[in-house]
Amino acid sequence: MTEAGYNFGYLDENTKRMIRRALLQAVALPGYQVPFGSREMPLPYGWGTGGIQVTASIIGADDTLKVIDQGADDTTNAVSIRRFFNRVTGVATTDRTAEATIIQTRHRVPEMTLREGQVLVYQVPMPEPLFRLEPRVAETKRMHALADYGLMHVKLYEDIARHGAVTTSYNYPVLVNRRYLMSPSPIPAFDNPKLDRMPALQLFGAGREKRIYAVPPYTEVKSLDFEDHPFKPARADAACVICGSRASYLDELIVDDGGKRHFVCSDTDYCASRPPLQEAAE
Amino acid sequence: MISAGFADPAQDSQRSFRAVLEAISRPGRIFALPPLAEPPAPLRGALASVLLTLADADTPVWLDAAAPLDWLRFHCGCPVVAQPGAARFVVATGAMPALAGLARGTEEEPHLAATLLLQVASLRAGEGWRLTGPGIEREHRLAVAGLPADFLAQWAANAAGFPRGVDIVLCAGDSLACLPRTVRIEEAG
Structure with a gap:
């Protein structure tokens, strides 16, 4: 039973349409960050407002929802988001990865290989992979337009020169479909290989930064590396x-x-x- | 007399949207939408449902038929523009407008591209074109009846401009298939 007084999925229909249009553009532009009008949600930024808005825009009465926080179903963030969707949609929820049709996640990809028909929704704190290297949004936009990612390669090179290996162990940058540099959200680098050619659709929502991006199924996702220093998940x-x-x-x-x-x-x-x-x- | 839209807007638009999302994520696969009771002629069920799902006051629409204009304005409240190049959603039930004349976004903001909602005579899976690209494991086959003779040349030019480019939603009856700008199309051979 859904809470009285709320629209299905909490968001109003105009907001859902706006997010849905952004999602379709995001899928057509794998790895590109589509701006959207992020709404104020009944929990603060940093608690998954981007992921919640994406989930609220795609979820239907037939879906089964799983929510994980760092891989766990029973942590505060996961429990409260699952309860939120149970109240505003009444959909079934589950802990079982195999039974879920939508999996909202904070900072992990499930160990089980996902299948067609499942959607993985990531909560993203900072969608811009170049943010620590170039703080100006106008400049990073131009770098994405030109596919000019030399700065990130220099950063990885300097890691290797100083420490003998790339020291990034989470939020490890990836190149999607050989075009856009993308932040996989702060998942461990261990999870990066799972993004590559995944049969499920992957959607990313950043509420505070107001960006949505996506990786379609069976799309190449390559962790940045060098021929003589190949990517090694730790x-x-x-x-x-x-x-x-x-x-x-x-x-x-x-x-x-x-x-x-x-x-x-x-x-x-x-x-x-x-x-x-x-x-x-x- | 304006015919009805969705019976249950929240649930029906969600079902339609998930079909479109799946379709654009798996280019060339055909998805059936829940039938719409009274689509306004010449729009058929799938095309009318996509408009009800995605068009609103923020999306200028261009339409090649005058008959459904009242229906569209009443249910979607969208501005109707005179030039296809000014539209976010370009709706064609007859001849396809030239892809090169539609909004294709910019290098920095390719998401400002138009989506062409094209009603065709029929869609058949398992034969015809060979599609490859993101969303496709090996290849998808799709046969489309009712496209201009130079469609593949227009599509190649559209795809070559990536990330700029138009996405197409092909609608036939109550079914649809999508061609996002990333998909490569080869003639059957």
């Missing part, structure tokens, strides 16, 4: 203490005053769907 060299996975992305936990460390899967649904380690093994 992962903690450990196994999950709950399920024993050596393939998933891990969170590090400090579990006592002595600094003892445990690693657990960041993707809670992936971890829960695997058989737990036997007690005796510990």
